[in-house]
Amino acid sequence: MEKIIETQNLTKSFKDFKAVDNLSFAINKGDIYGFLGQNGAGKSTTMRMLLGLIFPDSGKILINGKEFSNKDRSLLKNIGAIIERPDMYGYLSGWDNLKIFATLRNKNIPNTRLYEVLELVGLKGREKDKVKAYSQGMKQRLGLAIALIHQPDILILDEPTNGLDPQGIADMRTLIISLNKDHNKTIIISSHLLYEIEQMATRMLIIHKGKKVVDGATIELLNPDETLVEVKIEPDKNWDTLFADSVWQQKLNHIDTQSAVLKMNPATTPELNNWLVKNGIRVLEIKSKHSLEDYFISLTNDTVTKN
Amino acid sequence: MIQLLKIELYKIFKRPRTYISFGLITAITFLIQLAMLTDGKGFLGFVMQGINEQFDIQGHILNGYLVTYIILQSLLVQIPLLVALVAGDALAGEANLGTLRLLLTMPISRAKIVLMKFLSSFIYTVLLILWLALVALFLSLLLFGTGDMVNMKSDAFIMILKDDIMWRYFMAFAFAVLAMTTIASLSLFLSAFADNSIGPIMATMGVVVVLTILSNLEIPLFNIIRPYLFTTHMVGWKGFFDDPVPFAAIGRSALVMAFYTIGFLTATIVYFNKKDIKS
Numbered sequence: 001m002e003k004i005i006e007t008q009n010l011t012k013s014f015k016d017f018k019a020v021d022n023l024s025f026a027i028n029k030g031d032i033y034g035f036l037g038q039n040g041a042g043k044s045t046t047m048r049m050l051l052g053l054i055f056p057d058s059g060k061i062l063i064n065g066k067e068f069s070n071k072d073r074s075l076l077k078n079i080g081a082i083i084e085r086p087d088m089y090g091y092l093s094g095w096d097n098l099k100i101f102a103t104l105r106n107k108n109i110p111n112t113r114l115y116e117v118l119e120l121v122g123l124k125g126r127e128k129d130k131v132k133a134y135s136q137g138m139k140q141r142l143g144l145a146i147a148l149i150h151q152p153d154i155l156i157l158d159e160p161t162n163g164l165d166p167q168g169i170a171d172m173r174t175l176i177i178s179l180n181k182d183h184n185k186t187i188i189i190s191s192h193l194l195y196e197i198e199q200m201a202t203r204m205l206i207i208h209k210g211k212k213v214v215d216g217a218t219i220e221l222l223n224p225d226e227t228l229v230e231v232k233i234e235p236d237k238n239w240d241t242l243f244a245d246s247v248w249q250q251k252l253n254h255i256d257t258q259s260a261v262l263k264m265n266p267a268t269t270p271e272l273n274n275w276l277v278k279n280g281i282r283v284l285e286i287k288s289k290h291s292l293e294d295y296f297i298s299l300t301n302d303t304v305t306k307n
Numbered sequence: 308m309i310q311l312l313k314i315e316l317y318k319i320f321k322r323p324r325t326y327i328s329f330g331l332i333t334a335i336t337f338l339i340q341l342a343m344l345t346d347g348k349g350f351l352g353f354v355m356q357g358i359n360e361q362f363d364i365q366g367h368i369l370n371g372y373l374v375t376y377i378i379l380q381s382l383l384v385q386i387p388l389l390v391a392l393v394a395g396d397a398l399a400g401e402a403n404l405g406t407l408r409l410l411l412t413m414p415i416s417r418a419k420i421v422l423m424k425f426l427s428s429f430i431y432t433v434l435l436i437l438w439l440a441l442v443a444l445f446l447s448l449l450l451f452g453t454g455d456m457v458n459m460k461s462d463a464f465i466m467i468l469k470d471d472i473m474w475r476y477f478m479a480f481a482f483a484v485l486a487m488t489t490i491a492s493l494s495l496f497l498s499a500f501a502d503n504s505i506g507p508i509m510a511t512m513g514v515v516v517v518l519t520i521l522s523n524l525e526i527p528l529f530n531i532i533r534p535y536l537f538t539t540h541m542v543g544w545k546g547f548f549d550d551p552v553p554f555a556a557i558g559r560s561a562l563v564m565a566f567y568t569i570g571f572l573t574a575t576i577v578y579f580n581k582k583d584i585k586s
Contacts, residue, residue, distance in 0.1 A: 091321060
């Protein structure tokens with residue numbers, strides 16, 4: 001699969017608070033990539049780094065294989081985004097807002113394209129109204145129209161259903177799936193709600209306290225026959241390299257200095273334990289989570305503490 | 308670049324608050340003109356009572372040129388505030404609206420965005436001063452007519468012949484544009500640090516008021532720093548109404564303000580280029 005966005009060991013701190021910690025992931029062309037984590041997990045910071053709004057302390061961002069930096073912002077030409085609330089110039093009309101950002105993207109975008117995206121997001125007929133008179137749902141739709149105006153291949157949508165009513169959420173979800181399926185957009189979408197991501201994402205990443213917890217195909221991660229098994233150990237210098245070339249390597253989702261998370265059949269937990277002990281690892285705890293949802297809820301409740 | 312500038316100007320002039328500045332200038336100017344129309348002679352008699360004891364000044368003294376000079380002196384504090392209203396809002400206002408993060412996801416360098424914000428603030432400043440020239444000078448000439456101008460200073464009075472005045476006003480307004488551009492660059496710089504526009508507008512006025520006090524306090528301690536404060540040089544436009552005109556001193560003042568403007572603009576670009584957008 002062609003990697004369209006990749007991060008390598010992305011790290012960002014705000015004073016003493018580590019918002020994103022050594023985060024690596026890859027997004028393939030055609031994915032709806034769900035970015036899941038509780039509020040403050042580091043989703044928005046990561047998305048802002050992908051868009052050059054926040055600068056990483058260390059690590060790399062690759063867009064279409066090229067390293068992205070503030071010095072060369074041309075890589076953003078192929079990306080459209082909504083970051084948190086789709087705030088606009090309230091004193092201007094929807095059309096004016098759309099026209100401004102269309103011109104900033106490319107002065108040659110014709111008005112027919114503006115009408116096209118207004119039609120697509122269901123705002124045609126309301127474009128002459130002042131944005132301050134728009135409902136939250138209409139603002140979200142206009143934000144999406146702005147993100148789509150230059151026909152980008154990649155859409156980055158940070159909590160795009162925030163503030164929407166149930167019908168608005170359903171409409172937005174349908175629109176996002178259609179943009180992926182019918183318009184071939186690669187979409188990165190964040191949410192703190194698992195069921196929302198579950199309904200749209202083809203692949204997903206869960207982050208907690210800025211660190212990757214698990215990532216993979218949604219269908220596999222939510223497979224009821226497999227659960228997440230968390231292993232906690234006493235510090236061991238061979239821990240990092242132990243899994244390489246073992247049968248457990250494929251099941252490994254995340255490894256930390258004193259813990260690991262594996263996606264596996266819970267019936268094989270005793271074999272995992274035997275293998276670890278045989279390799280001289282002193283196991284403190286092996287805990288099987290019932291499902292990804294349970295695991296995510298436990299993260300949300302902060303009962304699982306990494307490190 | 309031109310497209311970006313056009314968009315910035317469109318945003319400025321579509322906001323109703325932009326026209327408050329033009330309305331305020333019109334109102335203040337009109338009030339002074341009205342006061343001069345009703346009681347100008349009494350005011351002039353009071354101001355010139357010392358001079359009249361020693362000199363016999365004849366002619367149409369209460370003319371449009373003198374009234375314009377009085378208006379300009381009265382607006383010394385207000386105009387920087389009106390400039391700060393727009394320049395202080397340039398970046399902080401976008402952060403407050405939430406549009407800054409959308410703007411910065413465009414494939415445009417941050418330096419270009421700051422430069423265009425500065426240029427649009429500059430154009431607004433030029434239009435504001437042109438408007439001031441129009442309502443203060445031309446309306447005063449219309450209401451009070453022309454005549455020789457008496458420039459009353461604390462230690463002297465200067466009589467300028469009416470045929471020798473207009474070019475001085477053109478130069479004074481041009482100088483005012485430069486002085487107010489310095490204020491705009493200071494406001495823009497402060498705007499880069501804030502997430503709402505009240506802070507930079509108030510901070511600009513605070514800086515201007517404090518430095519103006521330092522520029523005018525006759526205390527030896529401040530003599531050393533006074534020549535380096537831009538507020539000391541902002542009143543350089545008055546030099547065009549001296550005889551002879553101190554071109555060298557005015558030129559030095561212009562250079563100091565240009566230096567400050569470039570300094571503030573460079574500092575804004577450097578800081579804004581590294582700023583994390585969290586709003």
